[in-house]
Amino acid sequence: MSDSKNATACLLIIGNEVLSGRTQDKNLNYLALELTKLGIPLMETRIIPDIESVIVEAVNLCRAKYTYVFTTGGIGSTHDDITAESVAKAFGLDFGINPEAEKLLLDHYGDKANDARMLMARTPNGAELIENPVSVAPGFRVENVYVMAGVPKIAQAMFDGIKGTLAGGRIHVSKTVSTIGISEGMIAIELGEIQNAHPDVDIGSYPFLKMGKFGTNLVVRGEFEPQVDAACADLVKLIEAVGGQALDGETEGDELK
Amino acid sequence: MSDSKNATACLLIIGNEVLSGRTQDKNLNYLALELTKLGIPLMETRIIPDIESVIVEAVNLCRAKYTYVFTTGGIGSTHDDITAESVAKAFGLDFGINPEAEKLLLDHYGDKANDARMLMARTPNGAELIENPVSVAPGFRVENVYVMAGVPKIAQAMFDGIKGTLAGGRIHVSKTVSTIGISEGMIAIELGEIQNAHPDVDIGSYPFLKMGKFGTNLVVRGEFEPQVDAACADLVKLIEAVGGQALDGETEGDELK
Numbered sequence: 001m002s003d004s005k006n007a008t009a010c011l012l013i014i015g016n017e018v019l020s021g022r023t024q025d026k027n028l029n030y031l032a033l034e035l036t037k038l039g040i041p042l043m044e045t046r047i048i049p050d051i052e053s054v055i056v057e058a059v060n061l062c063r064a065k066y067t068y069v070f071t072t073g074g075i076g077s078t079h080d081d082i083t084a085e086s087v088a089k090a091f092g093l094d095f096g097i098n099p100e101a102e103k104l105l106l107d108h109y110g111d112k113a114n115d116a117r118m119l120m121a122r123t124p125n126g127a128e129l130i131e132n133p134v135s136v137a138p139g140f141r142v143e144n145v146y147v148m149a150g151v152p153k154i155a156q157a158m159f160d161g162i163k164g165t166l167a168g169g170r171i172h173v174s175k176t177v178s179t180i181g182i183s184e185g186m187i188a189i190e191l192g193e194i195q196n197a198h199p200d201v202d203i204g205s206y207p208f209l210k211m212g213k214f215g216t217n218l219v220v221r222g223e224f225e226p227q228v229d230a231a232c233a234d235l236v237k238l239i240e241a242v243g244g245q246a247l248d249g250e251t252e253g254d255e256l257k
Numbered sequence: 258m259s260d261s262k263n264a265t266a267c268l269l270i271i272g273n274e275v276l277s278g279r280t281q282d283k284n285l286n287y288l289a290l291e292l293t294k295l296g297i298p299l300m301e302t303r304i305i306p307d308i309e310s311v312i313v314e315a316v317n318l319c320r321a322k323y324t325y326v327f328t329t330g331g332i333g334s335t336h337d338d339i340t341a342e343s344v345a346k347a348f349g350l351d352f353g354i355n356p357e358a359e360k361l362l363l364d365h366y367g368d369k370a371n372d373a374r375m376l377m378a379r380t381p382n383g384a385e386l387i388e389n390p391v392s393v394a395p396g397f398r399v400e401n402v403y404v405m406a407g408v409p410k411i412a413q414a415m416f417d418g419i420k421g422t423l424a425g426g427r428i429h430v431s432k433t434v435s436t437i438g439i440s441e442g443m444i445a446i447e448l449g450e451i452q453n454a455h456p457d458v459d460i461g462s463y464p465f466l467k468m469g470k471f472g473t474n475l476v477v478r479g480e481f482e483p484q485v486d487a488a489c490a491d492l493v494k495l496i497e498a499v500g501g502q503a504l505d506g507e508t509e510g511d512e513l514k
Contacts, residue, residue, distance in 0.1 A: 017461060019299045021289030022476070023512065028304070032278030042276045044311075045304035047285070054301075077442050078462045079449030116445030185334050188373030192336035204274060205335045219279070255280065 007167055009035050010066040011045040012058055014083050015073040015150055018047050026152040027072045031159060038168045040068065050074055055086035063090075063145050068166060070159070073150030075139065077116045083147060084140070088124035091142050098123040101138050108136040131161045173228045174221045177235045178251035182244035183207065183214035190238050191218070198231040200224070208253030217250050264297045264424055267323040269315055270304040271340050272330040272407055283409040284329045288416060295425040297325065307331055312343035320347075320402050325423060327416070330407030332396065334373040340404060341397070345381035348399050355380040358395050365393040388418045430485045431478045434492045435508035439501035440464065440471035447495050448475070455488040457481070465510030474507050 011031055017023040028045055035042045043066060048054050055074075062069045074083030088095035101121040106113050120137040123129070130139035130146065132154055139148040139158045148158040184191075184207040195203045201222035208215055218235050222228040236246040268288055274280040285302055292299045300323060305311050312331075319326045331340030345352035358378040363370050377394040380386070387396035387403065389411055396405040396415045405415040441448075441464040452460045458479035465472055475492050479485045493503040 016459070017463065018285075019289055019302065020293050021286050021291075021299075022461075022463070024286045028275075029278055029281045032276055034278075036277050042278075043306060045276065045302075047302035047304075049300060076464075077445040079445070079452050080461060112442075114442065114446075117442040119445070185369075185371065185374040188334040188336070188376070189371075195336050202273070204279075204337060206274065206279070207333075 007040045007067040008043045009040050009068040009070065010043060010062040012055075012062065012069065012071040013045065013047040013073060013150075014050060014055060014071055015047075016049050016080070018073070019049055027150070027155045030152070030156050031070060034159060034163060036172075038163060038166060039172060040166060040168060050080050050082055052082055052086045052089065055083060056090045059087055059090040059145060063143065067144060069145045071145065071147050072155045075120065075137070075147060075149055077119050077137075081119075084122060084124070087142060087145060087147055090145075091124055093124040093126065093142065095122060095124055097121050098127065098129065098140070100129055101140075104129075104136055104138060130158050133157050133161070172221045172223060173225045174219060175228050175232050176217050176219045176250045177232050177239070178215060178217045178247045178249065179239045179244045180210060180215035180247070180251060180253075181213050182216070182239060182242055184216045186242055187216075187238055190241075191235075194231060194234045194238060197234065198227065200227045201231045203231060203235075206255060208251070208255050210251065210253030215251055215253060264324040265300045266292050266297045266325040266327065267300060267319040268302040269312075269319065269326065269328040270302065270330060270407075271307060271312060271328055272304075273306050273337070275304050275330070276306055284407070284412045287409070287413050288327060291416060291420060293429075295420065295423060296429060297423060297425055307337050307339055309339055309343045309346065312340060313347045316344055316347040316402060320400065324401060326402045328402065328404050329412045332377065332394070332404060332406055334376050334394075338376075341379060341381070344399060344402060344404055347402075348381055350381040350383065350399065352379060352381055354378050355384065355386065355397070357386055358397075361386075361393055361395060387415050390414050390418070429478045429480060430482045431476060432485050432489050433474050433476045433507045434489050434496070435472060435474045435504045435506065436496045436501045437467060437472035437504070437508060437510075438470050439473070439496060439499055441473045443499055444473075444495055447498075448492075451488060451491045451495060454491065455484065457484045458488045460488060460492075463512060465508070465512050467508065467510030472508055472510060 018025050032042050074081045085095050105121050123140045127140035127142045132138050134154045148155045204219045206217040220228050220231045239246040275282050289299050331338045342352050362378050380397045381399050384397035384399050389395050391411045405412045458477050461476045463474040477485050477488045496503040
């Protein structure tokens with residue numbers, strides 16, 4: 001694992017149903033926003049099918065490359081739920097009943113516990129459980145890989161339970177300067193020059209359309225507030241130089257990006 | 258390119274704003290559904306940042322692996338729009354003004370054409386343009402890589418323009434058997450057995466909750482209708498064997514997957 005100051009994250013969304021379009025993923029955006037708040041940038045997301053060799057390869061590649069890997073999907077009780085076993089294979093670990101998970105499921109299902117449901121008590125050997133406050137069947141962690149459910153409500157609850165244990169990175173300062181009536185294309189070159197003059201911050205331009213007028217939200221992100229403020233000041237000057245009015249903060253409109 | 262009967266697709270969503278959570282992607286689901294209709298399975302989606310080396314690596318890896326690669330995002334006029342140039346690098350092609358794109362943009366912008374906007378006339382040398390009926394600035398194709406805008410309305414219009422040129426694969430037959438009052442966990446083991454008995458089809462189980470009752474939609478996909486029908490018949494038998502009622506077609510509910 002790398003230094004927590006440079007912590008990075010990767011999300012693997014596992015499920016044929018997302019790739020076929022049958023199901024619309026709702027976990028990416030939630031995790032992206034949460035990780036951004038924690039100062040752990042999400043560097044990559046892969047959406048992959050329920051194919052063991054593909055899951056094994058992606059898990060092994062990503063766990064070597066990123067501080068944290070989160071997976072969603074494929075931990076239910078049917079034949080196409082192969083994430084847990086695939087993660088065991090990726091780590092070369094035995095796969096079987098986790099006594100703690102078994103107890104949770106037996107307590108929950110009582111008389112209704114059956115073979116299929118007890119499949120959800122299996123984890124790679126030695127995995128640490130991730131609590132599922134919605135429907136009990138737990139997720140789990142092996143080293144830096146966090147295996148969570150695909151159902152958005154459950155995935156979000158699982159993440160909320162573990163996020164306090166993640167070593168956060170740099171919490172970024174983010175400020176926005178916006179303008180209406182000045183389109184992105186009118187200031188794009190100068191925007192690039194301001195970015196070059198402020199290499200310690202990231203400047204993003206998010207154009208929008210509002211009541212028939214083009215405008216843009218210029219978002220400046222950086223580790224230190226004075227650097228962010230200095231770039232914002234240059235953006236205000238640029239907007240005023242082309243005859244626009246610089247607004248402090250975000251303007252809502254129909255986003256064009 | 259592989260045989261069109263086995264055509265496959267990959268989507269690269271390029272943009273820091275999607276990974277930070279600022280922007281919610283809307284292109285994946287649209288393209289997934291369209292490609293499924295064309296019989297070209299979407300095998301993988303990667304969401305990657307605006308970093309040249311990352312884009313180059315992903316493009317080269319995916320264009321070798323899949324029949325079609327679609328990219329969305331990063332072809333606007335600001336400094337962070339580096340997709341077009343990165344694709345040129347991936348192919349080892351020169352990058353510069355495309356005369357046809359230049360004419361389109363000059364005709365459209367007239368007096369308002371400026372340096373920044375004309376950046377959008379640049380493509381890899383020899384690229385074929387993809388029409389943008391929404392805001393003119395075109396996408397482009399190099400070999401099997403289709404570079405499209407990130408704005409959903411534009412990405413969708415671009416894809417609609419090119420989809421007739423894609424060599425479709427096997428159009429799959431898809432039928433659904435559903436049931437209410439029988440939860441996935443009650444039939445999961447037998448479902449796996451039915452899947453094993455019908456290796457030429459794919460059976461997916463999509464559990465839901467409807468008016469306090471669990472149920473599941475069992476979706477059977479395959480190339481040939483008789484094979485799909487045979488698997489559906491077995492699913493009906495299974496549902497009836499556990500005391501449930503098999504419904505023809507999909508039941509709507511709160512999806513749990």
